[in-house]
Amino acid sequence: MNRRVVVTGLGAISPVGKTVDETWNNLIEGKHGIAPITLFDTTEYKAKLGAEVKDFNPLDYMEKTEASRSDRFTQFAMISADQAMKDSGISGTIEPERIGVYLGVGIGGMRTFEVEREKLLKSGPRRVSPLFVPMMIPNMCAGIIAIKHNCKGAAMPAITACASGSSAIGEAVRAIRHGYADAMISGGTEAAICETGVAGFINMRALSTSEDPNAASLPFDKRRGGFVIGEGSVALVLEEYERAKARGAKIYGEIVGYGSTCDAYHITAPHPDAEGGTNAMKQALQEANYQESDVVYINAHGTGTCMNDTIETIAIKNALGEEKAKNSYVSSTKSMTGHMLGAAGAIEALVSLKVLSEGIIPPTINLLEQDEKCDLNYVPNKALKTKVDLVLSNSLGFGGHNACLAFRSVKE
Numbered sequence: 001m002n003r004r005v006v007v008t009g010l011g012a013i014s015p016v017g018k019t020v021d022e023t024w025n026n027l028i029e030g031k032h033g034i035a036p037i038t039l040f041d042t043t044e045y046k047a048k049l050g051a052e053v054k055d056f057n058p059l060d061y062m063e064k065t066e067a068s069r070s071d072r073f074t075q076f077a078m079i080s081a082d083q084a085m086k087d088s089g090i091s092g093t094i095e096p097e098r099i100g101v102y103l104g105v106g107i108g109g110m111r112t113f114e115v116e117r118e119k120l121l122k123s124g125p126r127r128v129s130p131l132f133v134p135m136m137i138p139n140m141c142a143g144i145i146a147i148k149h150n151c152k153g154a155a156m157p158a159i160t161a162c163a164s165g166s167s168a169i170g171e172a173v174r175a176i177r178h179g180y181a182d183a184m185i186s187g188g189t190e191a192a193i194c195e196t197g198v199a200g201f202i203n204m205r206a207l208s209t210s211e212d213p214n215a216a217s218l219p220f221d222k223r224r225g226g227f228v229i230g231e232g233s234v235a236l237v238l239e240e241y242e243r244a245k246a247r248g249a250k251i252y253g254e255i256v257g258y259g260s261t262c263d264a265y266h267i268t269a270p271h272p273d274a275e276g277g278t279n280a281m282k283q284a285l286q287e288a289n290y291q292e293s294d295v296v297y298i299n300a301h302g303t304g305t306c307m308n309d310t311i312e313t314i315a316i317k318n319a320l321g322e323e324k325a326k327n328s329y330v331s332s333t334k335s336m337t338g339h340m341l342g343a344a345g346a347i348e349a350l351v352s353l354k355v356l357s358e359g360i361i362p363p364t365i366n367l368l369e370q371d372e373k374c375d376l377n378y379v380p381n382k383a384l385k386t387k388v389d390l391v392l393s394n395s396l397g398f399g400g401h402n403a404c405l406a407f408r409s410v411k412e
Helices: 020-028 064-068 072-088 110-123 132-136 140-149 161-177 195-203 241-246 275-287 306-320 322-326 341-358
Strands: 005-013 099-105 155-158 183-190 232-240 253-262 296-299 329-331 390-397 401-408
Touching (some): 005 020, 005 072, 005 161, 005 341, 020 341, 072 099, 072 183, 072 232, 099 140, 099 161, 099 341, 110 132, 110 195, 140 183, 155 161, 161 183, 161 232, 161 253, 161 341, 161 401, 232 341, 253 275, 253 341, 275 306, 275 401, 306 322, 306 390, 341 390, 341 401
Parallel strands (some): 099 155, 099 183, 296 390
Antiparallel strands (some): 005 232, 005 253, 390 401
16 A cells, blocks of 8 residues: 555644744745844853744643643643644544644653752652653653544654654655555644753754854854754644545645664764765655656755754755766754754745745755855755746654655645
8 A cells, every 4th residue: 555645734833833834934034033042041052043933822722730741841832733623624524534744843842840859859859740651752742642533543752862763754644545544634833942851952962052143043054053952833734635636635745754773873873974964865855756857945944053954955966976966056944943853854844845835945044154065055045936847855863763754735
């Protein structure tokens, strides 16, 4: 069985917008969501910038009881899933046993862990909340979404660090393609802008220490010095094509390929030959029936770390061939969203679909001094209107996890 899989619903809450339209419009206008961190006091921290969801109040979206029983990462996931389900119109048209939830999460409820650990140290074990474990564990967002939307198929997290969102979507595609489900809610979520999370990333020298929001997230630029931590959630409703067509659903695009590999090399550093990333892209290209004549756009992982951007450039050239790579379009929307960790692959899947449907490629902003080792067309500073045939979205995570998704417009 090899059924086609399309996207019929989108939802987003991100550093650049609390809806899909707001997020997309800000991205194509080159507006970033990076600012001084407000979620905790950064006085003692070398990195002081983040890409937070601005002015977020969970009570704008859910009842007080529901908000108090869920961590911020789960709240974000609930909001994006609600938007995507409403957008898709699938509710009430599918048997509960034929729809599931696969959601990418990089870390889970780290903020909850900090709060409850502080209670333990100050007041003893009796003060730790009985909701501590359910609020913290990373599978809970998939479980709560399944409860809310009556999804009785498989519901689970994908936890592959920065590749989690793409891994979740890719595995959801396979579940539908091979007949285990007819539809899936998929995507990613993260809310790790907290004292412990930021301190850990700083001490491994992964974060930008720039204090200028306009010169902090600098993918492919000589001046880059690390990523800017972000947060938020994006959800997609994936559906078997014939079913979606029969019910007259709006179709954003088709997921035509998925590659998943591991470097098996180092816990944080990518393989110097870009072997794993190359192979993930090649797998996705093969499934997508890639042709030399295809006009290709790649939404790069593009974190703004010294190693990632150089190694990913090598992977793109290895996968496409040097000439084709240099004639393709590449951009990093992390220059605007920051690195949303477990949600990164999900928001970049949304961007990939919008590029196909709208014919506009969002830019890599703040790219003023391009690194000589990063020698592709990164669509610098200004969105580009152009027709694209095939979009690839790369996600490369700690642990050597690599995921690549391939998208096309739907053809009969």
